[in-house]
Structure formats: structure tokens, C-alpha cells
Amino acid sequence: LSKNTQQLVEHPNLVNTFEDVMAMREAIKVSGRFQTEFLNKQARLDKAIEQPLNVPYPKDAGGGYTHEVHKNNYRLMYDAGILYQITQDPKYANYVKDVLFEYAKLYPTLSLHPEVKSSNPGQLFWQGLNEAVWLVHTIQAYDAVLPHLSESERETIEKGVLEPVALFLSEESPQTFNKVHNHGTWATCAVGMTGYVLDKPEWVEKALYGLDKSGTGGFMRQLDELFSPNGYYNEGPYYQRYALMPFVTFAKAIENNQPERKIFEYRDQVLLKAINTTAQLSYNGLFFPINDAIKDKGIDTIELVHGIAIAYGITGETGLLDIAKQQGRVILTGDGLQVAKALDKGQETDYQFKTQAFGDGASGNEGAFVVLRSDSSKKASVVTFKATSQGLGHGHFDKMGLSFYDNGAEILTDYGAARFLNVVAKFGGRYLPENDSYAQQTVAHNTLVVDETSHFDGITEVGNQHHPKLELFANDKQVKLASASIDTAYQGVGLTRTTALVAVPEENIDWVIDIFAAQSKTQHQYDLPFHYSGHFIEANFDYQAHAESLNALGTKSGYQHLWLTAQAQPSDEQQIRKITWLNDNGRFYSLNAVNSPNLEVLFTRAGANDPNFNLREDKAFILRAKGQTDYQFVSLLEAHGEYNPSKEYTLKSKSSIKSLSYEQQGAVHMVYVERDDNSQFVIAYHNQSGQSQSFVVDGHTYALNQTVKLFKLAKK
Amino acid sequence: LSKNTQQLVEHPNLVNTFEDVMAMREAIKVSGRFQTEFLNKQARLDKAIEQPLNVPYPKDAGGGYTHEVHKNNYRLMYDAGILYQITQDPKYANYVKDVLFEYAKLYPTLSLHPEVKSSNPGQLFWQGLNEAVWLVHTIQAYDAVLPHLSESERETIEKGVLEPVALFLSEESPQTFNKVHNHGTWATCAVGMTGYVLDKPEWVEKALYGLDKSGTGGFMRQLDELFSPNGYYNEGPYYQRYALMPFVTFAKAIENNQPERKIFEYRDQVLLKAINTTAQLSYNGLFFPINDAIKDKGIDTIELVHGIAIAYGITGETGLLDIAKQQGRVILTGDGLQVAKALDKGQETDYQFKTQAFGDGASGNEGAFVVLRSDSSKKASVVTFKATSQGLGHGHFDKMGLSFYDNGAEILTDYGAARFLNVVAKFGGRYLPENDSYAQQTVAHNTLVVDETSHFDGITEVGNQHHPKLELFANDKQVKLASASIDTAYQGVGLTRTTALVAVPEENIDWVIDIFAAQSKTQHQYDLPFHYSGHFIEANFDYQAHAESLNALGTKSGYQHLWLTAQAQPSDEQQIRKITWLNDNGRFYSLNAVNSPNLEVLFTRAGANDPNFNLREDKAFILRAKGQTDYQFVSLLEAHGEYNPSKEYTLKSKSSIKSLSYEQQGAVHMVYVERDDNSQFVIAYHNQSGQSQSFVVDGHTYALNQTVKLFKLAKK
């Protein structure tokens, strides 16, 4: 069979093949996850398609009436296409046909959408992005019902709407189609899949290599540039899971139509890595909420359900089933069926979470997003260390920002995005003004703020040009460590942060060690916030609570949104300043900060200058040093004890850290920790790779034969 | 066999009988919940009894070292006793014997505990209460190991410690032993059970009827007075579950030793009702947090595990197994075994939650705690209406306070107790000062505050003398309603509140209707707070946010602890004032308040004048009217829509209520509701019991043949 002839006889052949369909037809006859999903879908769809057809003239912007109706239409067509294939009931095919007939009448009458605002205009929708998503779904529906249609029906639909939309998205929108950007991926996916179905190999070529087929634009170039070598997407996981959808969808269609392209092998399996990385960048089912991220979004997102299914279909890795099981839903595709069957048989094994530095940028050398995990289980405690590049317009000014997760909860927190998705009363459901004025600002993060100004002066374009350098990454059994530096976040101030996760169950050690150094020839104010979740329990120092009235901490760069609730002046009474809080997860957390000269402590809560109550009232402690040139914050966050009000016991509510200090001996950095029981530890590390080092404590010499190591010293 | 002889041969015979033990010995041979619990318990105990014996001279108060050691000892002895019976391994019996030998040496040397402070002194412990709890456990352990002991060993233990403790708790502590109070119940339980084991029927008689055996004190009197006829305990469920323990324990021992007393039949089965009521007074597994209550406490509390097991042993009601299953733990008793076996077989049926007025006081006529449920399922939405008496020292000044629960969450909230149980840094783990100054005060609750002063001027003794009157209680399919009044909370001001839960799924109605009337001849300021959980979304009126600085709302009665975050002046622009918030459960809630003359709205958040950050920063809206004589707050809380950021959709984020009003026609009270879709409803009720009533709307007459009814009117 020639390729053309083959396409004429075999449908569907995009994400699903005819073989997939045959298997699905069998699968719905036996009880299990797949049958359940099928019956649910069918019940919902049968109700929906009884409604009168509704293909209105485009009028409203995102969230508005016609926008939502057209979105709903492509979803219903997509489902109807699949149900037609599975059930062979013509009512589903007729539904798709009838809707597409309406679109075939409407589309030729359209010009640019009346609400067009973006550089990516649409006709059915205010944005070309939505138009591409429409076609990605619709072409799959059409492919599914094609065998049911007469030649003339096909002609009507293809000429009336499918070809015009594809041409609009490609030839008529070259700036988007050729762009190495997520919008471009949706467009190339839509046009390329349409090319397969309508037997236009030329469209497929353009989708893969750009309108001029040179490879400077198109899907392959996007694959080259939008993910780093280990599959990290530079806007972070919240947008990564969205970006993933057109990649895996088109790739699956390419694989089914042109397996010789070995698309999933491409670039050392970068697509499979991207799927896996999306799952890796989560804790307790939710994505790490760096940059503009809705914090409720997690691995059960539909995009990752598709991604995991496709990855499982290719690799058969049973760890992926663990993620699929947590997703709690299966999809009606060939891969979805394989997942459902495997889960029905209980074939899942524990997904292995990894301590990993996810290099950022196309070559993976523009900084990194570092994830330190105490072990590979879901239950591990996790440090994230954001030494990434800016992440474009959705990026936050949080170079080398830190988060900590433990016992199922976020402990050192990231605000995420200030947004109530689709809640019209909250700024139309869009990003709130406070997203710019607070959530993106440096002070909203657990990283250093110099002179009450955000990194790069809060200018995205400047941020886009720079990134931190990952200096050190080490994955020892007991200590996971990363170190990074940047000297472009502030003019004339170099920043270096080293963070280590130390977990030794047999020693009751659950520590995050953090050393943040600023270097400058001129004097500055250095603020290091620790945003935390929980209820303040105690501090080991005197503080002045602002009990009778509250005022904002500052006037700009996010400081205007922080109420100053208490503060402690410099005092050399304690060797360490200790603050303890209790998280709802029932554990205590104590921040132990070396009481460096002039160290002040501020207690804050978000919500000032927020007249519409758009912000969550999250709390923070800010370590502050004024008028400093070179300065160093040395901290140890200890997780300890248990509060169990239900069973009425409380264990170890007091931090055990008695003493903490940092010093350097030659190339060796040493953090010295002493506990109340007089046990003593040194975390030693160096970055002279390959060289063995040593250091001396109390006259005793210790050899350091690896990058980082925890030493237990003899008791005093 | 004479009774004496029988006691000499059959052990144990308190909560467990020899027959129970025989069944347990079989049960541990087969896998299931009971075996699992047994193996866990054995593993923990085997480790614990390897430690050196530790019976220190009493020195510390509650929470201190010797206190905790003696508590731990009785728990270990109790477990060892049971394990001895089940395994017949003498090491467990020897452990109990060895510990009791130590106590037999120690106890005779003791006088009053050095930290004694209460009116209920102890010797081993600072409080006699703990001493009684010690004996309740210890006598069960002794009973279990008795067959293993020689005559002389028994003599040593009984004379050295068991008899002296029992005498101390009875003859030497008459004020506690005879008291109709929870402390008295523990004492009578301890002494009575000791009487059974040591064959001293006289002690049993005194335990049952007081030291003079007149019945003016003792266990039976406590049974008569501490619970209302339907099993409500007047301190509320948090203390009820604690009070329950000695009642069910001693009752079970009485049943096993003297079944002829028919103790579980007593007072129309009041003990079984008390167990059931404890379970009824919960939502989503947690107790309603009225009065001093730790909000994390729920039906999995060990006291209710015992209670449910005993109730199931007597009644075999399979609904109790539903509670037992949620408790997630079984106990090593005969009843616990029955529960475990039934759960292993999956015999549980849905527990039926009820709409019920729990009459307060010994006769059930001192007000009531009213629970309105939309249906009998766990998932129902629930209104609680606290028209109870004061609840003694742990009572809050919240007459006719309202709470609302929906979709798994607390929506209109009660602060509960200000306390971090056992967290030493937080005021020794005791009730915090803010418990008095805020949590108990009226303004911390969803009920009316007159002139910024708490009910009864915040004086418990005054509160103890009064209670509201339950005027009306109706349980219709669509509308559950309660009405109560009190004229003693404030001098010269009568308060009447009527609250209805209206739930009609087919009409999308999920409403709480609330009419709060104050009547006075003189002018007052009336404040009606609605404490809520969630994020503020919008209001339909202008308000002035205190964006740049915050101050406390007042100076006393809890007002000093509220930050005033925004306020809205009176305005007659809207017919209803509407405030919408979004709970973490994903649902929107809109408070629609009739915009009565001079109605102001205050937005508050707790945390002012709280220099140690002891309070949670809970939020409230306060409806305020100044300078009023008779005044009426009419509100409708609507639950609506869904926010699903994970699946990226938002439904019905806007409240549908267009109009709301209240009027009276003769004896008929009418709440009129109109929605955006022009549908109109009247909730009509009256308290002329037995009489049929009617009312007129738009010239149409409607007959009201029951206490309350929802009418759907024709659309306008």
C-alpha cells in the first residue's frame, strides 16, 4: 500500500490507531477502570449531545460566553469521535458531522476576532492559541468519524473549516507558527495532525520544520529549544504540564504515521524525559509552585494523564503506573487502555523520585532547578533550590529561592501566583495586580533581597539575560547539597547560596542547612525572608510585637504588602536565634540562625495595601542586617517532634540544636552543629572536584574524600 | 457457687470476662484486625517492659517527669494484664507484679503530692483525678494477672497499694467521691471496680450510692444528673467523650459482675444514648468544637473507641461499625473483638446522623444543643445551634451561637479553645490567657453581642444560672428549623434567634436562613459576627479597607483581639448586602443580609493584642447596628458553585439571591426569597402547635399545615 492509500483506509490514525480502537471495543465489555471511564463519559456525552447545536458568531474574550461555547464544542466533538470509534453508534459520528457543518458555514464568514489583543490573533477565539487548541481536538474528532462520512460531506467540512483554520494558523500566522514558543507548538501540532488526516505531507513538513522548511522554526526546533536536555521547561512545572500537551499529542501522531522518524528517540528521548520531569517536579501530588503557578495544580492534571499514558505505552515502566494511580483517572485512548489494564492488575510499583539538578536552558547550562530529596519515596522530605533562569514573563524574581516540604506539607513556602483562576469577581479570573506587585517580587520568596529592591530591579527583560551558576551539586546518602551564585541580580553585590538537606533517621536528623553569602564593596541592607506555613510557637529572644496597631513594612518591591507584626533588634545574647512553629501536619519546625553581628528579625504577614483582599495572609520571618558589605546568613532548619491533639500527646516540641557555626579551612567549608544531648556533627564540603581534602576539629584531623559528608564527632 | 467463691475462681471479670479472653485467644490465631492490633501492641509492649522499672517518688505537676512516668506505668500495666490473659505468657504477669510491688513499697510512704493545688488532691499525682485514672487502669491489670499470683503476693499488693489508693479516693476524699461531677465518676469507677476484684461489696455499694449509701452521691446519681435524657453532657462533646470513659468502663464491670442491676437499661438506656450522642455530635469525624474544645479531637478518640465497642457489644447495631471503621483502630477487649470480627466481615452499614435537639440539663429542659442536618449521611450539610446552658467553667458565652458545616469543611466557624495541648512553650500546654480574653467571649462566636459586652457580663457563675428556651424545633424534609430565646444574657434586652437549614437538591437550594431579633426599650449597639473560613471574594457594596494600617476593633470582651481590616458605613443602596467567600473545600459561600436601617459591616481578623502570637488569625464579618432598640438581622447564607483550579473550571461563583425579606402575618413568620432566575420561595413557620395557619402572597392564599414548610411560588 502506498502511504496515501493507507491513510484513506485506516482511521483513526493520530493519537489512536485502528488497533487501539479494536482493543478498546473489547475492553468496554469487561469491568474495570476503562469500562467505568467509558460508561461515565458516555452518560455525560449522551446528555450533552441532546442539547441544540450552538455555534455562535465569535464575540467574547476569554471566559466570555462565545469563548466558552466554542471550547465546549471541541471537547464534545473530541469525546463523540472517540465514542463513535468505540461504539460504532452513528449518532456520535453524526453529532461531529453536524457541528462541523455549522463551523463550515460560519468559518468562511469570519475575520479577526473583535476582542483580539495579543500578538497571536484568532478568528473563532480572541487568541490564535485557542484556535490551535480547537483544531488539535477537532482534527482528532474528524479523523475518528471520517469513515462514516460521504465524499461530499468530507469536502464540505475540509474545505469549509479544517483547511481554512489550518491555513490561518500556518501561512496566515507565520509569527506564531514559526515561533519557538508554546503557542507555536500548539499551532504546529494542529497543522501537522491536519496534514496527516487530510493527506497533505507538505503541511506535516512545515509543521515539523517551519513554513520555509528550513528547521529554524517548527516542531523539531521547539523540541530542541523549549526543553533542557533533561526535560525541564524554563517556565517551571505549572506551565510545563501545559506545554507538554501539544508535544506529546503531535509526537504520538508522528509515531503512528511515520514511525521511521523515531520521534520519541529524538534528542536522547527528550519527550519522555519531559514527561518524567513533570512528575518529578511535584510533592504530595502537587507541582512545585515556582513562578506563576496555581498551587492546587498537580500530577492529576489532564495533560499529565495523557503524558503518563503515552510514556507508559512506550516504555512499559511500572513506576509510571504509580503516578497514574494517584491521578485517579484514565483516558479513552490506546495508551489509556494499557494503563487501565495494568492498574486493574495491580502492576504498579513505587515511582522513584530523584535528587536531581534539572539544568535550565536549551543546553542545560543556564542554571538549574535543584531538587534535594531525603530518599526516593513519596514521603521523603524535599528541598527545592531555584537557581534557574528567569522563566520569561511568568518568571518570579527569586534567584536561588528555597522551599522545603516535609511530612506531606509545604513548610518553607512559595506564594505561587496571585490569581483565582476563572473567578470573575477576582479581576476576571486573570492574574491579579498583586501578582506583579507582590507574588513575583523577591521579598515574597525565600531568597536574599538587597536594599528593598527585587532582583534585576524587577525587570523581566533584564532577568531574561542572566541566570545563576550552579557551582556544586552533590548527592550523598546522608547529605544532598547544592550551591549556586549570581552577581547580576544586583549591581555590585555577589550572592552565593549553599543549601543542604541532611537526613539521618537513626540519628533523628532532619535538617536543612543554609548558607547565604552576600559580597559587596559598598554598604547595603540585606533581608533574608523565610516564608513559613504554621503557627508560631516560640522564639528564644525578645521581640516587640506590634500588638496594638500594624503598619506596612515598606513602600515598594512587595514590601508594601507586608504587615510588620513584630521585630527583634540586634542583640548578642544568644549564639543562635531560634524560632519554632508548628505546621498543621503535626510537626514542629525550628529555624536556627547564627546570630551574626547586627542581625535583626522581623515578623511579617502578607495583606497590607490590598484593598480587595486579594492576597493570602501568609507569614514570614525576615532576617535583616543593615549597613553591611560582606555578610553571611547561616541557618539550620530542624524538623522535630509531633503534636497530636487527637491522641493527646506532644513529643519533642523543643528544637535540639544548641550550637551552630560555619567556617572555612582551606578549600573545605564546614558547618558545625551541636545538640542538647552534646552530640556533635560537622557537615563538610568542598568544590575541588577529584581532590581529597581534610580538616581539623579539636586537634583531630578528618579526611574528606567526597564532595560533601556528614561527620559525627566524639561527644565532648 | 456463692458470689465470693465465684470471684475467687474467675478472672478477669471487669470489662473483660474469662469468656472474652477465651475468644481473644482464638482470635489472635487468625489474620484480621484483631490479630494485627494484638501483634502491634505486643511488639510495643515487649520493647517497653525491657526497660528498668521506674516508680519515682511523686514530685512534678501535670506534664512533668514523675507525672508522665506514673501515667506511663498504668498504661503499661493495663496492656501487660491483657497480654497476659491472651498469651498466658508469665512475663507479662510478672511485669505487673513487679511494678505493683514497687508501688506497694512507695504508696505507704506518701502524703499529699507536693504540687497539690486543686480541690481534688492526690498523692501519686497532683490531682486526685489522675490517681483515680491510675486505679481504674491498675485494678484491671491486677484483675488480669491475679490467677498468676500467690496468696502472699496478693496480700502485699492489695494491702500495700490497691486498698490504700481506693481508701484515699473514697473515705479520705469524700468531697470528690460524693460529687456529682466527672472527677467523682472516675473515683467511683475506680473504687467500685476495686471492690469487685477485692471482694468488698461494701465498696461497690458506696461507689454506686455514695459514701453514706444514700444515693445523694455516687455513680447512680451521676448517671441521673450528668447526662440529659437523650445523653447530652452539658460541657459539650469535647468533654463528653472524656466523661464517657469511666461511665462505660464501670458500667461494663457492673454488667459483668451484677447483670441483675441492668445498668445499661437504666434511665431508658441513658448510657447507650450518651455513647451515640457523642458520635452524633460530630462532622467529618471531628467533634463540634463548642466550649473549650481542641478542634482536632474527633470520633477516633480512644474513649469513644471503647464506648462504641461496648455499645456494639450490647446492641449489635451495624451502624456503630461505620463509626468504628472510621475510628481506624480496634481494642483488645471482648467487645473490641466483636467489632473487629464484624469489620473483617464488612458488616458495617451507614451510621444514621440525625437532625435532633439535644435537650440540656438533667431533665433535658435547660435549653438544647440543636443539630440540623440536610440528610442522614456523613456528607450532609449541618447547622449547629447552641441554645444550651453555660456548660460550667469550660463553657463559652455563646448563647444561641451558630455554626455551619458543608462539603467536608467548617464554613461558619467556632474558634474552639485557645490552647496548644501539652506544648510546653505555649503556657505550659494549658489553656492560654487568650482562651479567657478571646475564645470564650461572645464576639468570638456567631451570635449577638450587645454594647461590646459578653453574655452574662462574661461571668460564668451568672451564666450557670440561666439558659435559653428552645421555642421551636421542626424537622421537615426540606426545612429543618429551630428557634430559641433568652432574656437573661443581657439586662433589658431580649434575644430571639430562628435558624433554618433549607436543602432541596433538585432546586439547587443550599441555604441557611437566620433571623436574629433583639428587643429592648433602650438604645444599644448590636453586633452579629459571622466568623468564616475561606478567602474573601467580593461584596456588593463599597467598603473602606484599612490597607495602610490596622487597629484593634475595641478594648475589651474579646474586641481587643480583633483587627478591623475594613468597614462599610450604612447605605440604602442595596436591598441586600452580599458578601462572598471561597472555602478550601472548593465551594463558594455568600452571606446575604437584609440591609436593615443603619446596618454597618465590619471586616475583622483575630490576632490583635496577642503579643505571643497565641491566636489563629481567623476572619469574620460583623453586622453592626448602633443606637437601636428593637432590631432584627435577617440573613441567608447560600452555598453555591465550585472552584476547581486543578481541572481549571469555576461554576456559579455568583450568589443567586436577588431579594430577601421577612415578615409576619398573624402567627405566621415568612421569609421571602427571590433568585436571579426569578424563582421565588417562601419559608413559612409558626409555633401554634396543632393549629393550621395560612398566609397571603400577591393575593394568593397558602395553607400552612405543619410547623415549617418551603413554598415555591409561581414565577413573576
Ligand SMILES: [Zn+2]
Ligand atoms: Zn514565586
Ligand SMILES: [Zn+2]
Ligand atoms: Zn466557643
